[in-house]
Amino acid sequence: MRSVEEYVKVRKRRFFTVTFTLLSLLITLALIHVSVGSSTENPFKIMSEAISEILHGYPGIASYRVMRLTASLLGGMALALSGLLIQTASRNPLGDPYLLGISSGALFGVVLTFALPLIPLYTLVLRPIAAFIGGVLAYLLTLAIASKAGMTTTSLVLAGVAVGTTLYSASLLPQYLIIQNIHQLFAWSQGSFVDPEPLGETMIFLSLVISLLILYKFVDVMNALNISDDFVRELGEDPAMLRKLLTLIASLIASLTVAWYGIIGFVGLASPHVSRRLIKSGDVRFVLPPALIFGSLMTVAADAVGKSIIYPVEIPVNIIVSLVGGPALATILMGLKHETRG
Amino acid sequence: MKLEVKRLSVDYGAVKALRNIDLELGEGVTVLIGPNGAGKSTLLKALACIVPYKGSVVFNNHEISSLHPSERMKLITYIPPYVPALPDITIGDLLLVDTSMDRSRLNYYVNFLDLNHLLERRIWEVSSGELERALIARGLSRNSAIYEVDEPLAHTDIRYQVRVLKELRELAWREGKIVLIASNQLNPIMNFADYVIALRGGELFFTGPAKEFLKEKIIAKLYGIKVKLLKEGPYVDILPIA
Numbered sequence A: 001m002r003s004v005e006e007y008v009k010v011r012k013r014r015f016f017t018v019t020f021t022l023l024s025l026l027i028t029l030a031l032i033h034v035s036v037g038s039s040t041e042n043p044f045k046i047m048s049e050a051i052s053e054i055l056h057g058y059p060g061i062a063s064y065r066v067m068r069l070t071a072s073l074l075g076g077m078a079l080a081l082s083g084l085l086i087q088t089a090s091r092n093p094l095g096d097p098y099l100l101g102i103s104s105g106a107l108f109g110v111v112l113t114f115a116l117p118l119i120p121l122y123t124l125v126l127r128p129i130a131a132f133i134g135g136v137l138a139y140l141l142t143l144a145i146a147s148k149a150g151m152t153t154t155s156l157v158l159a160g161v162a163v164g165t166t167l168y169s170a171s172l173l174p175q176y177l178i179i180q181n182i183h184q185l186f187a188w189s190q191g192s193f194v195d196p197e198p199l200g201e202t203m204i205f206l207s208l209v210i211s212l213l214i215l216y217k218f219v220d221v222m223n224a225l226n227i228s229d230d231f232v233r234e235l236g237e238d239p240a241m242l243r244k245l246l247t248l249i250a251s252l253i254a255s256l257t258v259a260w261y262g263i264i265g266f267v268g269l270a271s272p273h274v275s276r277r278l279i280k281s282g283d284v285r286f287v288l289p290p291a292l293i294f295g296s297l298m299t300v301a302a303d304a305v306g307k308s309i310i311y312p313v314e315i316p317v318n319i320i321v322s323l324v325g326g327p328a329l330a331t332i333l334m335g336l337k338h339e340t341r342g
Numbered sequence B: 001m002k003l004e005v006k007r008l009s010v011d012y013g014a015v016k017a018l019r020n021i022d023l024e025l026g027e028g029v030t031v032l033i034g035p036n037g038a039g040k041s042t043l044l045k046a047l048a049c050i051v052p053y054k055g056s057v058v059f060n061n062h063e064i065s066s067l068h069p070s071e072r073m074k075l076i077t078y079i080p081p082y083v084p085a086l087p088d089i090t091i092g093d094l095l096l097v098d099t100s101m102d103r104s105r106l107n108y109y110v111n112f113l114d115l116n117h118l119l120e121r122r123i124w125e126v127s128s129g130e131l132e133r134a135l136i137a138r139g140l141s142r143n144s145a146i147y148e149v150d151e152p153l154a155h156t157d158i159r160y161q162v163r164v165l166k167e168l169r170e171l172a173w174r175e176g177k178i179v180l181i182a183s184n185q186l187n188p189i190m191n192f193a194d195y196v197i198a199l200r201g202g203e204l205f206f207t208g209p210a211k212e213f214l215k216e217k218i219i220a221k222l223y224g225i226k227v228k229l230l231k232e233g234p235y236v237d238i239l240p241i242a
């Protein structure tokens, strides 16, 4: 780099290249996603059929495929946003709703509602609320344990793993005892877009839109928070309050995805990370769009593979996503070798 | 231009970091010294409203804590010695974090402190001195009336120490800025001091022209060790006696 001006120009150019490339990839994958299933179809035919099915009010295979695509697009985006917010709020590159126990807490909250004798409509409304309460409480527990352990990058994650695994098992065990349909339960605990609920998609879509509108106001302070609390205070904002706001939004979005699609790990961890590496910047304004697209890329790709590769068997999304997510975690860990530097 | 500090106190919970400080800061270079934990960084942060204070800090008839943050940032810049940033933040991100930054000034200081080749480097992949230079460049690029520099000599090598101190003196003398530098490196910083503020245990120990401060007895009392002053022309060296 010869000057700041050149740096700014290169960063902007790189942002557009990366965003455009990822977007083209996502569109290609989305077309593949709707075209595969019980039979391979022309994706554009499926889409036009879906529209006419919806207009005529009798849903069929075509509209199911489009709904499922929408679910996986939104799910990945929501997880990516949640991860980015947690990473900023905790100033920790390993921030992820799954790694830090939020997802398992949300799962546990949902499972508790199963125990209540409710009519089905009620559970649909209660499910996301219970997920949110479970998710937030689990994260508070993770934070409490981590702060007793010195609140380092790794202690936060280890606390999250402790909380997460406990709640995950606590969620699954009673179900094995009560529920007969183990196969479906397993799919849910490992993430699945098999049952795209219109209510769920609407909720996630709205929560994404509202969150992004709120966050638009906070980009500058988020950038400051990524660097130092003092930079936030200088802007006249309270870093503790900002952290709470970001954490709450992140937990809400992540819990909603768990309520409707089950547990999907690593998308929140990997997406912002990949985005930062590709554009070579940590500026939230530039990191956010590619991160959201990459999140969708992960879930859409995983679901397309999962639903078609050994049809009619569904491979859960989480299993495929973790094939990418695990190595991503390893890469980030290796990049943290300087953590102890004073 | 004058910054008037009256009965300033800062507490961190039970820790009383500063007690009843009365000061007047004018144009020129003021060096802020005192033992570790004396309250130097706290004083700088309080004046920049980064930590809340009791008492009053008035600049041009305005209480600085009641100014709008964007107004205050035009008035006063605190330059920290270190930032605990997320590892993927680059030096470029750090320099450009204030979107209102004057780009030509920034360009000037990036060249001045040789940072161009580091712009795309992640913050964890630069040396401590390089990070310190980036923080100084970011701070000086803000065209504010008051610069508060916290430990600019902690990691920078002697080339940059002299370059930064000379620049701060230029800013003070030519452009009439108020420059306040906190440091534990009495050499070479005392050679650049017009005024000295010394803190000890959260209280004001000395304030006045540097000439009046540079006495073996005063320095010895401040730090609790014997020192020897070597003076030659306008220069002074402070040597601790082991």
Ligand SMILES: Nc1ncnc2c1ncn2[C@@H]1O[C@H](COP(=O)(O)OP(=O)(O)OP(=O)(O)O)[C@@H](O)[C@H]1O
Pocket: B012, B013, B015, B016, B017, B034, B035, B036, B037, B038, B039, B040, B041, B042, B043, B184
């Ligand atoms: N965030 C904090 N919470 C509690 N106590 C603090 C905090 N920051 C500083 N202190 C305490 O306040 C006092 C003043 O600290 P300060 O950082 O201002 O000292 P300093 O003069 O800058 O020291 P140094 O020479 O080591 O930089 C010290 O006793 C320190 O332990």
Ligand SMILES: [Mg+2]
Pocket: B040, B041, B042, B150, B182
């Ligand atoms: Mg200090």
